[in-house]
Amino acid sequence: MKKWNLIIDVEKCENCNNCFLSTKDEHVGNDFPGYAAPQPLHGHEWIHIERKVRGSGHMVDAAYCVQTCNHCDNAPCVKAGRGAVTKRNDGIVIIDPEKARGRRDIVSSCPYGAIWWNDQLQLPQKWIFDAHLLDAGWREPRCVQSCPTGVFRSLKISDDEMADIAKREQLEVLRSELGTRPRVYYRNLWRFSKWFIGGSVIGDSPDEIRCLEGATVALRKNGKNIATASTDVYGDFKFDNLDPVPTKYQIKVTHKDYKSMEFDALVDSDENCFIGDIRLSV
Template identity: 30%
Template structure:
């Protein structure tokens, strides 16, 4: 059986520091934000929602979902996006002509266009690292230790155990893309 590599992101542990975003930009020498950390349920960035003492802040790191059924791959007229057998959706840069068809096809809005280079950019799950047996750089640099990497087809892997034993969700399940990024929602806050 092939591997199905992906991530679990624990919103309970995410502190919204954006270390994953910075790590990604450094590791890939990119000008784009391949990972975007959104602040949820607030009216103003970095301002908690609710009324004291029941305040809360939640963050949602968003990146390529490395879908099992990636719509971006099918619409590319130049075969610039490829789904690897082990899961990651990667860009073959020399095939990309900058047509941006993939941007419109992605339901997660996580593919970026680099105008300077006339090419798209996206998370590739640090395949240059995982091919050497290393974790993606965002996993290593996460201050809250909120990002877990592994093989969903291995029932004993940490990511499989988290999905089996905790409440998790995928973004936009109605899109039918079968993402390889799962999220653990934050726990309900106790009343003081």
């Protein structure tokens, strides 16, 4: 059986919020019986974007992670809903706008914080994958259509096909340790979840001080080489996609015109991974 899935590419998101706005445009003031009651104008973010800033000094980057209902196959909200929340055969999770009225407990059942409480209607609400549009023949949800940078890709395929794509494209899900089996997958999630270590190599001689292009930087852990980089025209190097745990690395910097340098570097948080200037002498 074919089921809906959504792939979100963190690398492509520029925080334009078109996905958020298109969902608001679709649901604010619009009642879709059997699918969803009207979304409030303010307060609800059925699709929201979280920002992650990494680094310091001149080596800083920002990543944006779109988050929403994951339409989990093992959804806690379905269990908590006791008939008020259902999982459709096509994989979409729906909170019944009548049966769920007054059920504020459903909001706290979601470990991702993707369910919102409508005070006026006394109703838990979330993004419904625009199921009302898909059932009417649309090929994709509005958030997919409205994105100018191609962040989203919606697929209605079998679970085996989706598993093959996830493996081949190295897709991840949010908080896999929860065992909820989300149907929303992420590409390049490391931009949001992993750490980096970087720095700038400077050549220091009696004649000049300059950024060193083409220096070789080796990253080691427990004495074993795990990655190698070459500095750019500004003397910068960067090792990314590192496990987000405090780790002591060894860094060795070499250049044909300067003395080599080797030192330890402790990476203990994603806010403290730029080690600054490394000066090589002649």
